[in-house]
Amino acid sequence: MKILFVEDNDGFARDLEPVLREIQGVEEIVRVADKESAVVALRDKMVDLVILDLSIPPSKESDMPDPEHGQALFHEARELRPGTPIFILTGAEVQKFSRGLARFGNQVRLWGDSTEIETVSFFPKEEVNDLLTRVGALAAIFSKMNAVAINTRGRNLGLSPVQDQMLKTFANMADGVACDVSLLSGGLSDAKVVKAAAMDRSRKAQVLCAGKLGPSPVILSERMAYEKHARKLGIGACPPLYCAIDMGVGLQGAIFYTLTDDDTLSLFERLAADPTIGPAVVGRVRGGLQRWTEASTADFVTIAEIRRRLIDDDDALAIEAKFDIGVLRRIEARSVQASQSCIHGDLHCGNVLVKSDGDAVLIDFGDAGPGFTSLDPIALELSLVFHPDAAKFGLRDSLMANINAWPDVDAFVGGTPLKSTVAACRNWAHDVGGGDQSVLASAYAYALRQLKYETVDPKITLAFVTKLSERIAAS
Template sequence: MRILFVEDNDGFASDLEPALRAIFGVGEIQRVADKESAAAALANDLIDLVILDLSIPPSKHSDAPDPEHGQALFHEARKLRPGTPIFILTGAEVEKFSRGLAKFGNQVRLWGDGTEVETVSFFLKEEVDELLSRVRALAEIYANMSAVAINTRGKDLGLSPVQEQMLKTFARMADGVACDVSLLSGGLSDAKVVKTTAMDRGRKPQVLCAGKLGPSEVIASEQAAYEKHARKLGIGACPTVYCAIDMGVGQNGAIFYTLTDDDTKSLFERLAADPGIGEVVVGRVRAGLQRWTEAATVDFARIADIRRRLVDDDDAAAIEAKFGIAALRKIEEKAVQASQSCIHGDLHCGNVLVKSDGDAVLIDFGDVGPGYTALDPTALELSLVFHPDAAKFGLRDNLMGNLEAWPDVEGFVRDDRLKPMITACREWAHDVAGGDQSVLASAYAYALRQLKYDTVDPAVTVAFVAKLAERLAAS
């Protein structure tokens, strides 16, 4: 357990710090004496407990302690480290403003333990024994979580320390002592998508989940979109939420979805082993999203509006400046007839999980919401070219050199092994788009977005964007 100890009294700190270090489960203790240094530690370091003397100086260059600096740091800690316990030290009876801080406290469950922990506690400096007792209780909970083994089968998954902590917390919530982890999708965002199983002492699986680990705002958006939109889909279209972790992990979070088949893999991985499965999976994904599609309405929309669903104006302007495509972007002024409905918004093959029987479920709902209906099938198809996992599994090799022929599906796929899947995606797109121009505009928006990333030669992508703009102008 990592403790941030904020105390400007060297004598008191030198007495308390050794006692803290002697507690089993306490690891690093970072002692600072001022608000500025403490705020930097909260922003940049992993912190599991804050012990805070309210009367501290504003910076290391000041020797004028004042309770207002500790109070300001308290609020900053609450913002940067939601759910992290804060033990407040005071040298006198709790003052009025200190009592006011108590209203910000609540009780949370941390690190997968069922015990509720106070997030704000007050201790007089002469109550050191009581403080140490509380630290011991917290350290024991933390140590139980920390003892969970991570099993990646020796593979480097690029997990950060806080991501490992969230996985261990997940395993503890499921009464596990180990956590088997593999990547489901590399992705292009800051989030990581994994398949994880909590194992008990007998190496028996307790729960199998797909987990999304990422910045707290990404996970919060995912949760909100799932509750508002994804739950309205038919049974089986998306997995149920097992748990979410958003306390005690700083500006990070995780959400875990229950899976029912240990052999669940991403569609990318399934296609690498059996390209013929793609057509069936596309049909099942399409059926799963039918409830959204059935509510679609058709109206005219500018191509800029369709692009804006995937790439905001600032990013589009930066892409335009970087690649000198101002002339191509003039096509965005054109209006096309387009179907609008709720869409997934990021429907690449990594977000389609396929069970051993070929059944499919969707994950990653952070971009779910109103949009243009053709974007989902178009993104699913084009992820076979642009997503890094398409390269990883050798799926795009025959498609890259023929990308400019994309508007003509027969000319694009030729005899490629993925032809059945690509054809199914294209038929789906045309069935729901509202018109051919809407499909072209969806591909334009998706391709423009790829210029934000470095997964495909930009010259190839720019040529593709140019071809789509040409076809849109001619139609």
């Protein structure tokens, strides 16, 4: 357990710090004496407990301690480290402002343990033994979680220390002593999508999940969209929510969905092994989203409105300036008939998990919400060209050669092994999209967004955007 100890009294700190270090489970103590240094530590370091003397100076350059600086730090600590316990050291009397801080406290479960922990506690300095007892209790809970072994089979998955901790927390919550982890999707965001199994002492899985780990706003958006939109889908379309981790991990978070088959892989991996499964999987995905699709309505909208569902105006303008494509973007003023409904919003093949029996479930609902119905099947198809995992699993090349023939699906796929998969996606898009132009506009929006990431040679993507723009203008 790592402790941030904020205390400007050197004598008191010299007495207390060695005793804290002797507590079993305390790994590191970062001692600072001022508010400014404490904020830096909260932002840059892993912190599992804050011990805070309220009367501190504002910076290293100041020797004027004041309780207002400690109080301001208290609020910043709550913002930067939600759920992290804060032990407040007070003088002989609990002053009025200290009592006022108590209203911010609550009880949370941390590190996968069932014990409820106070997030705000007060300790008079003359009763420091009570503080040491509480630190010891917290360290014991933390140590149990931290003892969970991470098993990646020797692969470097690029997990950060806080992501390791969230995986250990997940396994500890399921009474596991180890967490077997593999990547499900590389993705283009700061988040990682993993398959995680909590293993008991007999190496039996207690729970198997797909987990998304990333910045807390991303995870919060995912959870809210899941609760609001994904739960309305039919049984089996998406896995049930197992747990979310959003306390004690700074500005990071994780969400885990229960899987039922250990041999669950992304559609990218399944297609790489057997391209013939594609049409059946696409059909299952389409069926899973049917409740959303059935509620669709068609109306005339501008191509700019379709594009905005994937990339906002500021990013589009930045791309326009970078690649000098102002002429191409004139088509965005055109109106087309397009069906609108709730959509997944990021339906690439990495977000389609396929079980060993060919059944499929969807994950990663952070972008779910109102949108244009043809965007999902078009994103699923074009992820076979533009997503990094398409290159990783050797799916991209057969389609890349004919990308400029994309509007004519037969010319695009030729004799590639993915012909039937592409056809299933394209038929789905035309069945639900509202017309040929809405499908072209969806592809244009998707391709324009790829210039933001440049996962494919920008010259190829620009040529594709140009072809789509010309086809729309000629329609």
